[in-house]
Amino acid sequence: MQALKELAADKIDAKDRDSYHPDDLDEMFEKKDSPQAKLKNQDSTNEPAISPDAAETTISTKTISTTATTSMKIDENTTMTTPKSTFENMPLIEHDHKKKSDREPSRPPPEISRIIPEDISEPGQEAGCPKWYPDWSALAELQPRIKLDPNKFLTPLLVYGPNNQQRGFRETVFLAVKLNRTIVPPGFFKHSRTDKDVERGSHANVIAPWHRFDISALATMISTEDPMNIGNNCGRHFQSFFKAKRNYCTGSNKARFKALFNFFSMSFVPGQELKKDKNMCHLENSIPNNKLLPKGGPIHLPNSERVLKRFYASKGKCALWVFPYHCIQFNDSLIGNATSEDQLNDSPDLSSESNADLMRRIIRATPRPKYLRNIAKSFIKNVIEQKMQNGKYLALHWRYNHGDWLFHCERKLKYKKSPVCDVVLETIDKPKMIAAEIVDFFNARPELEGIYIAAPLEERPLIDAIKSSIGETVPILIGDSLMNHMLSMYPNCQWMEDNFHDIFSSLEQEICSLSDTFLYAAGSSWSRNIMMERHARNIPDEKSLENMALLFKVRKKLHPERK
Incomplete structure (x- = not known):
């Protein structure tokens, strides 16, 4: 003691x-009439855009079905031109990723440093600790209020510190609902700059998800898969990588890829490892095309299900969202009244429930352990x-x-x-x-x-x-x-x-x-x-x-x- x-x-x-x-400070410091502010939170009913940088990018007609443009008034002297209906006109096609390299025999998965040994006892846990490991056999019997496709999965590779990761995970749950994919709780990461217990210089010390939020509460709300099963379910590899920004292949980010793969008992397909060439990140089976992503920072996505399904269209069974943060505008959850307890206890009609209500439902379903x-x-x-x-x-x-x-x-x-x-x-x-x-x-x-x-x-x-x-x-x-x-x-x-x-x-x-x-x-x-x-x-x-x-x-x- x-x-x-x-x-x-x-x-x-x-x-x-x-x-x-900086993204948190940008929200506080930016002017309400700035280009970035105007481009945020656009729904499918408006002209969607991605960011000032991305709006200036010339986008191929192979990806966008029209090259028509629309002008946006920024101030009295400046007009910015952005491709008309950038998201709306994307062809609704699936990325099947069936390349020859995918059919090659894969190597055995790498040696895994498991967070949870077979006896489900974490390192250092003794009789004097509270119970925290989820009872997955009991959770498997639950009928979640939002039932998603049990044969398609989504999980994130999280970025920055613990609170940014919490936000990124909630954004991933939102995307999972829109894409009809079962959510897989990922490994989280300890704070590399501030936690004195973290190995110096390391950005990839994994902490299990049940120490960051209550998995039982999440599984009651939405279809949730045991992260210890995902390696077997996915054949040891992700079939799709959903990009949130262009630049994601620094040394510290690569370390997080490796740490998360170890947590899941997974690896890259041999010959398709993440690499950097000519200052560009290259990752097989990753979408969307970089031309649809901003030059700097994360993409700010609309909340529309139709748009999100087009943007991340994939037949891949298992998808990894790479470093989501501020992609889904969860500040919308602060708009309007909270969801009533009766509504929370009912299965929602997702066709009529507002995005803000869904966000609040997700927040309520991801309390601390x-x-x-x-x-x-x-x-x-x-x-x-x-x-x-x-x-x-x-x-x-x-x-x-x-x-x-x-x-x-x-x-x-x-x-x-x-x-x-x-x-x-x-x-x-x-x-x-x-x-x-x-x-x-x-x-x-x-x-x-x-x-x-x-x-x-x-x-x-x-x-x-x-x-x-x-x-x-x-x-x-x-x-x-x-x-x-x-x-x-x-x-x-x-x-x-x-x-x-x-x-x-x-x-x-x-x-x-x-x-x-x-x-x-x-x-x-x-x-x-x-x-x-x-x-x-x-x-x-x-x-x-x-x-x-x-x-x-x-x-x-x-x-x-x-x-």
């Missing part, structure tokens, strides 16, 4: 919780509710730190002139003034009884300032209290010690998700995932607010002469 406490004390820091990916939710509930019952009569608390995610969030403001020219960067840089070193605004926010909501702060150790001056400003009568809880509670529940679980970073970050997310009011960090995928969960559970939007507004108030006090 003491050894775990000493270990954990060294590990709860800024970089354990999440990183800020049950054992982590149980730890969070125990912490609320035995710690928070012992200090707060009604258990209503404010959760604050604070993450505007140098070297991570501010990296983009301090290093990248396109963000330097952003008002958001300006306000953070001007106020971040004023912890007492920031604390005063947080306390004012808290005091204006008399139903709140205490605060849980999810923040790195380097934010200790802010935490101390909040405690000083709010007084001793208001309970202030931080990560160490949650960590101690977790360790007291499972003091002999070696796996939790070895994988502390993944477990604790998810656990803090659950605490924030269950709060009465959540003050979230702008541009954070960690916060954004919580916001989506809360909205999907029908928690009023006024209970989830961006804390950036508090920094603007601080700057106004620093510079009252500014408008």
